Amino acid sequence: MASTISANVDSKTATTLKRVASMENRSVSNAVSSAITVFIGLPKGVRDFLLELNAEEDRDTIDRLGREMMAVAARVRLEKATAKLAAEGHFGGPGHAADEIGMLEEATALSRAAAKRP
Incomplete structure (x- = not known):
């Protein structure tokens, strides 16, 4: 209900x-x-700090x-x-490691294959 x-x-x-x-x-x-949804979802300390920065007009830090x-x-x-x-299970098939390095290698291979397409 709104x-x-x-x-x-x-x-x-x-x-x-x-x-x-x-x-x-x-x-x-x-x-x-x-904006209200995001603001109230933040921890109070973060809200207070953001309001402080805004009041100080500290755009660089913001x-x-x-x-x-x-x-x-x-x-x-x-x-x-x-x-x-x-x-x-998209990774880890035959010849592919299911760890993070294996996934990165597979992603690199897929990127290279996509780049070769016309």
Whole structure:
């Protein structure tokens, strides 16, 4: 069941929110809903630190944290995909090791084969 929540933001935040929602082809309501979901899912210490950085207008640190979070997210996605492929038995057939090195070698072979296709 959905509930309507009202919030007041300054004009700069409202303008930025509308721009971001438009760039992502989302409604403002959807962007706000997603932001709230992510924000409340973070540990309180992280929320407090992000709010502190925002209040200090420390864009350099905010950008750095964003890049580091994206790197961690990519690594986690890769680990999950690797584990899923290994569990599905896509690796480890005759002549293929089912360990991480074997999977990397198989991925390299598949990439090379794909690159040779016209």
